[in-house]
Amino acid sequence: MNDRRTEKPLTVARIQMLWMGNLFLTIFLVSVVILSIWLVNRLLDDGFKETFLSLWYPILMIVILENLLFWGGIILVYVTSVQLGLKMRIIGIACGMIPVVHIIVLIMIISITGREARFEKAKMKLDEQRSAQQICRTKYPILMVHGVFFRDMKHLNYWGRVPAELEKNGATIYYGNHQSALSVENSAKELALRIKNIVEETGCEKVNIIAHSKGGLDTKFAVAALGVSPYVASITTVNTPHKGCEFADFLLGKAPAGLRDKVAAAYNGTFKKLGDTTPSFIDAVTDLTASRATEISGYIDQFDFKGAGVYTQSIGSWMKKATSGAFPLNMSYSFVNKFDGPNDGLVGEPSFHWGEHYTFLENKKKRGISHADMIDLSRENIAGFDIREFYVQLVAGLKERGL
Template sequence: MSGKQDCKTRYPLLLAHGLGVTEHGGLYVPWGRVPDVLRAHGAEVCFGGQDAWGSIETGAAQLAEAVRKIRHLYGCERVNIIAHSKGGLEARHLISAMGYGKYVASLTMLSTPNRGSRVAELLLHARPGVAVWARGNDAWWRQGGDKHPDALRAGEQLTPAYLEIFNRTHPDACCVYYQSWGARLGKHNTDAAMRLTHGLFYPAHGDSDGLVTPQSARWGRYRGTLTGVSHQQLVDAQGVDSGGFDVRGFYVRLVQELVQMGF
């Protein structure tokens, strides 16, 4: 695959991960084989560098720093953001609340809980126990490199009630192309962890990828629901194709479309 240029976008790609991970690991290692295959097809790939357990505001500020570095490094005007899960909310805050729309050409969101996650809402019902866990989690991740961990705040910001307000106060920027995909596990998915969360919170949560429903993920131009794909498999956390979902092929096609659209 070396030497191909079919993923060489006009603007560099910025991959923004979700909650509980960094580019180096955490609950899982995001992106897996994706950066390598995109680079093999000519793409310029960079990372968001957000905290694993920061708030939306913290993550957006860290994305802003990444955008500034990318613009300086590549001498480019804008970037294309591909965001998974909470990373999409951080990117939306970056664009809408921090005035970075002029620096972002496109935002692609993969299972971003734009209308909240009932998983987060139901877990927060056990607030006393969650608060104790959150303090320990923050201390652990502060030692691990998070600059401003705040797991309780991060969880609150994923609830439907919070996202209803967030959506009213974060209008889309007219200069940015927004698109999104959702996912659902289906009957034969092999991701045991996501099948567990799906089973624990279904039917109150509804059919989902284990954490986020397709209805919540829908934003901008909705490209469809990927069936048989878990929340983690969307970012190649397991490093293998499963259930017929070609992870690397999906991202190559996604970026090829950005190329064709002039982004």
């Protein structure tokens, strides 16, 4: 019954092609610079006519070889690179014929793809070295629970490259499969049913739950109020607004009723087409307000999770600055900061705390860690923070606890 929704892992062949493409472009750039200097010197010494008559054939061969190097390299990196991104690919095409600028852009492409190739080769080597240890083979399988406004999809994993990395290291993964936007209580009902089904169909006895954002509230409610605590070994919430979001109270209070209804109708209609049966935009957003989330948490946290044998922990992160996140979190960061203080682009740091153990992630580099980064949404290799390895060590920690 193991859900096969992990994205196709980077293969050895793909990394080799990326490395080869990067090498071709590097050789092209260096050789073009050297040959250009040499050719200019010959032209200055012998003149154009003499140089052309004596060197036309070697020059023709060089032009052909340089074209093969460039186009071979650029095609390989465009096809195989993840980190290059759509923006850089477009810039590369747009600037290809602009003198000097195209050299600068080419250097950027070589730099990005070179770092990616080195990073992925190092990760592959690490996974090979510890393969026999199966450090993520926990006693109970992992149930990964998505946040609001997303669905678990077969070909676009909410958790990015993380599940594939966990499986490589021995983990068994399942997904919540609940609707994208419901009240906390209704989402919890769907999760409770999902948990029972997994346990009944696989005989695994319990699951370890890793829940992102609102998924953490949904999970807590399911365990505390819907009778599934005997089937849950641990709960790890990731950037969950346990105390809600102050900015959500402000927006709901200020937004005209007509606008709210139009947005809700558009959202609900769209996600019904994507597979939801009874999505409710307004119910989901309302339960994320500070006033409502505090009320829900006050009720839920009366439950003795530890006494029920459920290990609990929470994780949070922050962006440091607006430019640490991609759109729309780069736009929301400053706004959220006015209401909730230091935040991940959506949730304020004080709202992350919950459970027996709390981990707050701060990147030592300039780049912060956003709400979306915590689920590898952009599939970006962030300098100073390896999201895939973070989850590997997180699950390895559960294994060490005997869970």
